[in-house]
Amino acid sequence: MAHLSYVNVFARDIVALSAFYQKVFGFQEIESIRSPIFRGLDTGKSCIGFNAHEAYDLLQLSHLSETSGIKLLLNFDVDTPEAVDKLVPIALEAGATLIKAPYETYYHWYQAVLLDPESNVFRINTVLL
Known part of the structure; x- marks a missing residue:
């Protein structure tokens, strides 16, 4: 495999x-x-x-x-919603831009959407199921 x-x-x-x-x-x-x-x-x-x-x-x-355009989405999984909440300000301090604050998705993930310093999209996620 x-x-x-x-x-x-x-x-x-x-x-x-x-x-x-x-x-x-x-x-x-x-x-x-x-x-x-x-x-x-x-x-x-x-x-x-x-x-x-x-x-x-x-x-x-x-x-x-x-x-040009968004062609990549990196996803970083963490263990808990609290870990998502903890990492978002660390990312912002390091130069990220917040696109969407942490929220629960319809597919039961808790995630935040950000841009890194070169405008690549990434998410910090945890599965709530």
Whole structure:
């Protein structure tokens, strides 16, 4: 069976953006794979990679590098609604923008919707069932 190993985010500033997620969620950098155009963070179950725009050429994606619009939604699960409430101000202090304050969804999750410092959408969630 396949499993998700990495979600990679193209970033203007891989150092600052990876530091944001380290500060908010406490993820550790995987220093053994650090390069001038890449940073990786271990989330515990999978990893988040941050690629500099130079990676477009490396991956032969330059002709597809249109970056306008929302094309990615990162989800970070926590154990309780209180953990969601605790992390939102930490994210805001680290440079996030609140899009939707914590609320209970129709599918019984408690979540907040935010933008990271490079305007990538992410949610902090917990399942209420």
